[in-house]
Structures are given as structure tokens and as C-alpha cells.
Amino acid sequence: MGRARFWMVCAAALAASLLLQLAVDGGVLPDLLNPYYLHLLTVIGMNIILVASLNLLNGYLGEFALGHAGFMAVGAYTAALLATKVLPPAADLPPVVGPFCVLVVTLGGAMAAAALVGWLVGLLTFKTVGDYLAIITLGFNMIIVNAIQNLDFVGGPRGFTGIPKNTTFFAVAVCAVLTLAILRNLIQSSFGRVWVSIRENAIAAELMGVAVNRAKNMAFTVAAAFAGLAGGLWAQNQQFITPRSFDYIKTTEILVMLYLGGMASLSGSILGVVAYTVLMEVLRNLLSAFAPQLAEWRMLISPLILILIMLTRRYGLMGNREWSWLRPGRSA
Known part of the structure; x- marks a missing residue:
């Protein structure tokens, strides 16, 4: 059930x-379903993919990674x-099928590249645990950002421009639903039980025959692949x-x-993303009403929220709990 x-x-x-x-594309109810709200929902969908995949590492595996x-x-x-630079423009391909193929190839390539990098980084990082893992993954993030800044063929510090808009809100929604479905099934499978056992007691899991580093690297690779999907x-x-x-x-x-919604909870990932994204947009509008230059000051709220969560509710809104429709049934 x-x-x-x-x-x-x-x-x-x-x-x-x-x-x-369809309503927005067709101009139906423009005041209620204008492009701004659709863009906000699109950002929420991409953030759900990001946070749910990081929850696999920080929540279910019990490691603290900072390189997502x-x-x-x-x-x-x-x-x-x-x-x-590789694929032909979607406009030059057959309608419907052409843009779909371009989107699938670009997102598949993004996932494959991120998964490969994640697997390679995992080989090195999981020789350490705890704070050392956090430092290494944060260093990896800084290396990636600084390397891109020095690559002229991707725009360097000026940025990469001229990217075709191949995605729609519906495409993002499909990817978010598939991400939640895949992660839900993984967490409830034997792989997920292995990851949770490592979180609870890595030594006991190893004594029971679990290849701890291999299992950790598998989780790291899967999480990296879905982060690449969100990036694409x-x-x-x-x-x-x-x-x-x-x-x-x-x-x-x-x-x-992640920590606002709660660790080890896909429901928490969804709730945390929606609450945080809506809060940031509300603050943007409120601060802009007083003075446009104050809009960016809302970013000071982010670390403040993190501090308050750690001090008052360390398990977040839904830590270690799931909504009923995300929990496995007796037949699952």
C-alpha cells in the first residue's frame, strides 16, 4: 500500500x-501563474534534487561532506x-523529439561527469572520517571553483554565456520526482541498510563483512551524480x-x-527546501520595498538559521521521520 x-x-x-x-505557456491565469512563480517552483525542484542527494551522505551515511x-x-x-559546443541546437532537430534528446544527453553527461569525479574524490576522502572528510571535500570544492576560473574556454571568471534554455519547469519536476523515487528505493534496499549500519557503527558493520569504504564510495558517487543532475x-x-x-x-x-528540513529524511529535504526558498524570496521582496540595495542582506539570514537550528532543534523539522507516502508499506 x-x-x-x-x-x-x-x-x-x-x-x-x-x-x-501549460497554463503559463498558454497565458492562462497570468496573475496567478506568472513566470516569476514558475521560476520559483523551478528553483525549488532543483534544490530538492541537491538537498535530497546530500542527505544520502550527511543523513543516511552519517558523514559530513562539504563539496556538493x-x-x-x-x-x-x-x-x-x-x-x-558538441550537440546541435534543439531548434535544428525534429520538434518534441529533438529537444528531448538534447536534454537527455546533456543531463546524462552531467550526471556521468559528476559521478566520475565523485568516485575519484571518494577514493581519497574515505581514507579519513569526521572533520578530516569535511575539510577535504571543502578543499575539493575550492579547487573546482578556482580551476574553472582559470579555464578560458568555459569563460573563466567572466562566466559561461550563450547556454540554450533546454529545460522547463515540467522537466525539472520530472527529474525531482525521479530523484526522490530512486533515492527512496535505494535507502530502503540492502544498500540503504548497509549505509545506515555504517552510520550507526562502522566497526560493527565491518566485522559483519561490509566493505565499508566501498559502500561509502558508492553513496558518494550516487550523491555526486544527482548533484551533477541539478547542476545540468x-x-x-x-x-x-x-x-x-x-x-x-x-x-x-x-x-x-538540509539541516532545516532534517537529517535522514527525504520528507525533511522537501520541507527544508520549500521553507528556505520561500523565506529568502519573502525577505528579498520585503527588504527591496524599503531599499533595493538591502535585498542582498537577506543572505545574512542563512548562517543565522543554521546556528539557530543547531542550538534549538538539532534534528531539524523532520529529522529521522518521513511522511506516510514516503514510508515503505508492508509489501515494499
Whole structure:
């Protein structure tokens, strides 16, 4: 029953997303469904992919990784290169099928590149644990950002421009639903039970025959692949990316959304993303009403939220809990 309920909710979400996309494209109810709100929902969808994938590492595996924005950068620049320098423009291909193929190839390439980099980084980082792992992954993020700044063929510090807009809100919604479905099934599978056992007691898991480093690297690779997916969507939605889009500020945003929603909870990932994204937009509008230059001061709220969560509610809004439709049924 739990599995059927999950897929019913996913189908309803996709149907609503498609109707929203068609309504805005067709000019129906422009005041209620204008492009601004659709863009906000699109950002929420991409952030859900990012936060849910990081939850796999920080929540279910129990490690503290700080390099997720780096994997997002790898995916974003890979998708941008494929869309602009390798693949033909979607407009030159057959309608419907052509743009779909371009999107699939760019996102697949973004996931593959990020997964490869994640696997290589995982080989090195999982020789350490705890604070050392956090430092190494943060260093990796800084290396990626600084390397991109010195590569002229991707725009360097000026940024990568001219990226075609191959994504839509509905495409992002489909990717977000698929991400949640895949991660949910992984977490409830034997792989997920292995990751949770490592989180609870790595020594006991190893004594029971678990290849701890191999299992950790598998989780790291999967999380990196979905971060690359979010990056590929981001690049083709924004049509302009810079190395600064993936620096420590982005890492802080992802962590705030993760810990606000709660660790080891896909429901928490969704709730944290929605709450944080809406809050930031409300603050932007409120501060801009007084003075436009105050809008960026809302970013001071991010670290403050993180501090308050750690002091008052360390497990977040939904830590270690799931909504009923995300929990496995007896048959699952």
C-alpha cells in the first residue's frame, strides 16, 4: 500500500506540474501563474534534487561532506559544454523529439561527469572520517571553483554565456520526482541498510563483512551524480553560470536547507527546501520595498538559521521521520 501511495503522489505532482507549465505557456491565469512563480517552483525542484542527494551522505551515511556545490559545478559546466559546443541546437532537430534528446544527453553527461569525479574524490576522502572528510571535500570544492576560473574556454571568471534554455519547469519536476523515487528505493534496499549500519557503527558493520569504504564510495558517487543532475538543470535554466555560483555560499545554502528540513529524511529535504526558498524570496521582496540595495542582506539570514537550528532543534523539522507516502508499506 505504501508503494502504491507513493506513486500516486508522484503521478499527481507530475500532472499538476504539467498543467502549470501549460497554463503559463498558454497565458492562462497570468496573475496567478506568472513566470516569476514558475521560476520559483523551478528553483525549488532543483534544490530538492541537491538537498535530497546530500542527505544520502550527511543523513543516511552519517558523514559530513562539504563539496556538493563542486559536483554541481561539474554537472553544470559539462551540460553547458555539451549544449553549446558538441550537440546541435534543439531548434535544428525534429520538434518534441529533438529537444528531448538534447536534454537527455546533456543531463546524462552531467550526471556521468559528476559521478566520475565523485568516485575519484571518494577514493581519497574515505581514507579519513569526521572533520578530516569535511575539510577535504571543502578543499575539493575550492579547487573546482578556482580551476574553472582559470579555464578560458568555459569563460573563466567572466562566466559561461550563450547556454540554450533546454529545460522547463515540467522537466525539472520530472527529474525531482525521479530523484526522490530512486533515492527512496535505494535507502530502503540492502544498500540503504548497509549505509545506515555504517552510520550507526562502522566497526560493527565491518566485522559483519561490509566493505565499508566501498559502500561509502558508492553513496558518494550516487550523491555526486544527482548533484551533477541539478547542476545540468541549473545551467540550462539560467543560461549563464559563473564559478561564483558554486562557491562556499552555495554550500552554506545547501547545508541550511538540509539541516532545516532534517537529517535522514527525504520528507525533511522537501520541507527544508520549500521553507528556505520561500523565506529568502519573502525577505528579498520585503527588504527591496524599503531599499533595493538591502535585498542582498537577506543572505545574512542563512548562517543565522543554521546556528539557530543547531542550538534549538538539532534534528531539524523532520529529522529521522518521513511522511506516510514516503514510508515503505508492508509489501515494499
